[in-house]
């Protein structure tokens with residue numbers, strides 16, 4: 001059987017499938033559940049400095065064939081409350097990555113110190129939520145901003161930092177390079193694509209917030225293109241996110257240059273059992289294609305394979 005363990009951002013993952021932030025990861029028990037179902041690691045909901053209720057409903061719309069449109073508004077209990085949930089997941093043995101969001105480099109740094117103190121194996125910076133005023137894309141939209149935030153965080157914590165990059169940009173690789181310069185141990189790409197749907201009978205947007213973020217199978221080619229472009233420019237590991245639903249999807253990301261993938265929307269559609277199916281399916285697929293280890297397949301779709309085979 002092919003070897004599924006991967007080393008990513010200095011973290012040893014038992015398999016490359018991570019629970020994506022914001023999906024199923026709100027309580028310690030749900031994080032532990034995804035771990036027990038076979039995830040290689042679990043990423044928490046993005047946590048801020050203070051509790052936020054999020055936007056009024058409707059906050060999410062399901063499109064069966066191609067994904068979800070959401071504008072949750074980053075609801076979360078805040079960093080004072082959340083460490084107890086991380087503790088529950090860690091006690092269950094889970095490899096936990098803590099996601100944080102802030103409105104400035106200073107706020108990110110303060111949150112990162114609090115998050116690092118919980119014992120998470122890595123911290124993912126949400127620099128990419130497309131629909132939260134003052135957060136996400138609004139402070140991670142340019143290379144200068146990304147570098148400033150990542151540097152402020154890496155100066156105060158030794159926990160590996162993963163910068164989560166937006167696809168709502170002209171040049172995702174420039175954002176990833178900025179994260180690398182700032183000291184990030186890895187980049188993850190992508191967060192949701194800014195999107196909207198209109199209810200023609202009500203003559204208004206479907207979501208209460210209007211603009212939202214699109215996720216699921218529809219965005220997989222976009223995520224793949226971002227990972228492809230980023231892999232060609234940066235030396236740090238890349239984590240692929242967006243529309244992973246099958247083992248083939250995961251292997252596409254890996255061949256484009258990802259060392260691990262995050263799974264979000266498909267957990268909503270299939271439940272956490274998806275992690276066991278993905279893990280077994282990827283192992284079979286790698287065997288069939290003659291790869292002994294996941295790491296042997298990283299980046300092999302690029303014309304110059306020198307980066308991928310190390």
Ligand SMILES: Cc1cc2nc3c(=O)[nH]c(=O)nc-3n(C[C@H](O)[C@H](O)[C@H](O)COP(=O)(O)O)c2cc1C
Nearest residue numbers: 020021022046126190191215216242243263264265
């Ligand atoms: C309902 C919902 C909530 C999300 N919340 C967060 C969040 O708190 N932080 C974050 O970084 N990404 C968040 N995301 C984005 C996902 O982590 C992921 O980047 C995106 O959905 C693409 O992956 P997928 O197609 O597998 O869902 C959220 C996505 C959805 C659908």
